[in-house]
Amino acid sequence: MSFLGSGRGRLLWELHRCCAPRPQLQGSYAACLRRYRAHHFSLDGVEDAAEQAVEQPPVSLAKSLASLTEESTEAVRRLRKPLTRMERKRLAELRIKKRVKAQYLNGKFYDLMSKVVANAETLEDAYDIVRLNSNVDLTSARDDDVCFATLAEQLRTGAFDVGVNAFMVAAKWHGGGRLVLPRLNLKVVQEAIRVVLEVVYRPQFSKISHGCRSGRGYHSALRFISNEIGVPDWAFTVPLHKEVDSNITSKLISLMQEKIEDTQLVAFMQIMFDAKVINLVFGGYPKGHGLPQEGVLAPILMNIYLDSFDHEVFRICLKHEGLGSEATNVSEEYGSNLRRWFRSQMKGRDENSEDQTDCQTKVKLYACRYMDEIFVAVSGSRDVAEDIKSEIVDYVSRSLYLEVNDKFHLLPVRRNSRGLQFAGVVFRVQTKENAKLKAVHKLKQKIGLFARQKQEIWDTMNLRIGKKWLAYGLRRIKESEIKSLGLSTPLLDHLAQFRKEGMKTDHWFKTLLKVWMQDVKAKNELNEDVLLSKYIAEPALAQDLRDAFDNFQKQAKDYISSETAATEALLSNLKSEESTSSCSDGGCIKIHAPLSHIQKCLHRYGLINLEGFPRHVSALVLQDDELIVSWFAGIINRWIRWFSEADNFKELQLMFVESVRKSCIRTLSAKYRMYEKLTEKRFELDDYGIPMVEDFETITEPLESSYSLGSTDEALMYGISSSGLFVLTLSRVRVPTRQFNCFVMGCQSASPSMYVIHVKEKQRFPGWRTGFSSSIHGSLDGRRIGLCTQHVKDLYLGHISLQSVDFGSLIR
Incomplete structure (x- = not known):
């Protein structure tokens, strides 16, 4: 009997076949191993299992290789990260x-x-x-x-x-x-x-168009103004306000027909305009902010309609920069100006290499449009800026049929301390200082700080002496009443004769102090601390000590005033030299978040009181703990997403802790009636993105990196990345005959609670970015909506917007 004919030979041969990656034999191989173990390593059981495996039909080599490919693809699919x-x-x-x-x-x-x-x-x-x-x-x-x-x-x-x-x-x-x-x-x-x-x-679409586009959103508009424009001479914004009428509708449809040949699509668009389903309003409310009244088609239709304005800006730019407003015929100078303009438009071209001899008369036009907010900046004379302004207004009113507010003015950029409002932030010009000027400022500030510290120490020590004098005088008067001590003096005996009969010691001492205060005219002083240090402690000090301190303070004030005057003279000389001999702007544009308006919204939504101190938000007390913390974390997430590149972001960080974090702690403390320290220990707010000052960078760095990786692509995040926070309160409505699903479109989860929307903002256009929803339509105020817990959290954190809510679910 040969080796292959024996039981062990057949077993080895079958095990070799079972090792091939064939799905038909893998099950038999597993069964073989199980039976092998079940029979306590009995060879007969293994041979029976092998014989059963032989009974299955053979598999071709092609199918075996195909199954191998499928297995490798499945393994790669398991290792791949989910989309x-x-x-x-x-x-x-x-x-x-x-x-x-x-x-x-x-x-x-x-x-x-x-x-x-x-x-x-x-x-x-x-x-x-x-x-x-x-x-x-x-x-x-x-x-x-x-x-x-x-x-x-x-x-x-x-x-x-x-x-x-x-x-x-x-x-x-x-x-x-x-x-x-x-x-x-x-x-x-x-x-x-x-x-x-x-x-x-x-x-x-033009490159000056920003908003609800891939790669050209909110942050790209701010970077263009702060980095590429420089410091122009004049700037203005074009305030539009117009609801869609027949003229705008017909022009929009004609613009669409230039690229699309489809009568059925045009007719359907006209039907939606007639039914008021497309809520397209110019200047009525911020676009792309996730408000329900905006609609999903409003941003793209607005960009299509205003695209002709973007191309008109290039025509005006060519007229004033390339040809020159004074050019009337083709000449050599005419051609050189046009050639110079084309060279300046080339990417990577250094404009400083061009001839800058006539820099005083050179005109430069910049424009940036964020949805229906239009920002125009002009470098040149005021007359040229006024001509450009009139041309833009004339085109908008005559060709686009839009109304423009005539009250807006041409504003100087350099001498405007209030700044320029655009896209919800403020742009201000900050003068560039050289190294010597910075060193002078730094030394002056150090000396002023040192002098103030010495003055505070002087006042504190004098106040301690005055308080000790006050306590010593009262104690001596009380001790003088005890005759056994024998502490009476002629001075105390002289004062005691003015004491009325039956008057207690404390009352009598207060009466003496009142008479003395009237004599020194204490009402002219700020408080009692100044009175004790100025009229009691300082006269008791040595004269040479007082003279030395007064001399030190006088020299410090003289130095600070002299350096201030020298700095102002140096700045005026630099400005005059720049205006007469060079074309350098000497400054840069900085982005500032509207802190004053943000603070007003914090008060309007109940996070702080009139004095600016944090308080609990009563509308959130009945909600779950996770939702309460998510509501406050949503404010910080939006501020980091919008203002992380602002130059006053450090000041905004203090509001994170001083207003938002403390208000969150006090809201949770009011819910559970606990001390604030115990609440802060119980709830780990850092895990939710509500950090302390020292932990701010470690908490916010992952958020900033996630926002910079394209999660704020406004073409794909219509209204979500710019959506603001709002107030939801629980509505205890019991409807036993009907159960509601979540009102968010596409969600089939049950809605355990009903919520009421409260409209807090009714801003005019253009509005500020404050972290809260602005210009929500008044018809949604007090409206009930059913939401699951997950989507309430998503609305609070800014993962979805109110555009995803189906407000008509209750009337179905």
Whole structure:
């Protein structure tokens, strides 16, 4: 009997075959091992298992290699990190983009409504984007009311009713009007149209356009003004205010028809304008701030409409910079100016290398548009700046049919101490100082600080002497009344004769002090400390000691005043030299967060009182602990996201601790009626992003890095990155006959509680960035919404915005 014919030979041969990566044999190999162990290493059991494995049909080499590839792919898939929220949105938009690109022919896009928007796959991708905007897991259950095939058929046949898929909210306060908001089906269609319009118009947008775009958002607008403009001579903003009318609608549709050839899409857009579903208002409220009345289409339509203004700015720039306002015919000077302008527009070109001999008459125009906020800066004479201003206003009013407030003025940049407001912050010019000037300032400040410290020590010691004198006098009077001590003196005996009969010692002593204070006219002094040190302690000191201290303080004041005068003279000479001999600006533009307006909002929302001291927020006391802490952490997250690059961010850090952190501790202490120290030990606020001063950098660095990695891409985070915080209070409403799901679109979780929205901000345009929601429509004040705990936390932290809430769920 050969070796292969024996039981052990067959066993080894079968085990060798089982080691191949074939799924059909892996189960048999596992069964073989289990039976091998079960029979206590019995060879007969192993041979039986091998014989059973032989009975299975053989597997070809190709299938074995294919299964090996599948196993390796599955292993790589398990090791790969799960896609983030932003990556999933990019993938969904990329799939829609491929369908849009397929409809491009000869410079136009054709049949986008029937071939792209009215497509079940496109609508499904748009629904996924809506759910990702709502921070809903795509693997969770979907809404049963959404049928993509039926919705696509309705869009193709024109049976989709916009009015049925929208609801109207009436304002509760006078003059608020009515607000029309979309339901889920209409929201999905609008999201699909938004992505289509983004694909069509994103390549043609100008570089001066910022807001709700990839790579050109809020921070890029601030960097452009602070880093690239320099310090111009004049600046102004163009305040727009106009609601959409027939003129604006017709012009917007004509602009869309220049790139899109689709009558069905144009007709559907007109239907949404007529139904007031698209709430497009110029200058009415901040765009892209996550407010429900904005709508998902408002930012992209505004960028499309104002794109013609961006190109008009380049024409005005060419006229004043390249050709020159004084040029009337083609000449050699005319050509050199135009050539110089083209060279200055080239990237990487150093303008300092150009001829700067006529720097006093050189004109430079800068413009930056953040949605419907327009900032224009001019380097040149006032007359040229006024001409540019009039041309811009004339184009906006005549060509774009927008109303411009005539009360705005041309402001000087260098001599404007209040600064310039734009995009919710303030821009101020800070003069550059040379090294010698900084050294003078530093030495002057050190001497002034040293003199103030010595004065404080002098006053403190004199006050101690005065208090000791006061206590010593009272004690001596009390001891003089005890005759057995024999401590009476002629002076005390002389004062005792003025004491009224029956008057107690303390009262009598206070009467003597009152008479003495009237004699020295103490009402002219600030407080009793100055009285004790100035009229009691100092006269008792040695005369030479007082003269030496007064001489020191006089010399310090003389030095500080002389250095101040010399510094002012040096600054005036530098300014005169710069204005006469050079074109250097001698300064830079700094970004400042509006601290005064932020402090007003903190008081309006109840975090601080009138004196500026932190207090508890009563509206949050009934909510869960995690939601309370998340509400305060949301303020800090927004401040770090918006103002991390501001030059006064250090001052804002103090408000983190002095206002937000202490208010959070006092809110939790009011809820549990605990001491603040015990509350701070119980709740680890640092883990939630509410740090102390010494731990601020370690807590905020991960937040700043996450914001800088593209999580604030405004093209994908429509309204989320700029959404502000608001107040929600629990509404104890018991409805036993009906159970509500969460009102956030795409969420199928149950809503355990009802909440009430409270509108605190009714700012005029343009508004400040304060961390809180601004200009929420008045019809939403006091409206009840049902939310799950996770989405309440997301709203507080700024992961979603109010645009994701379906306010019409209660009236279904």
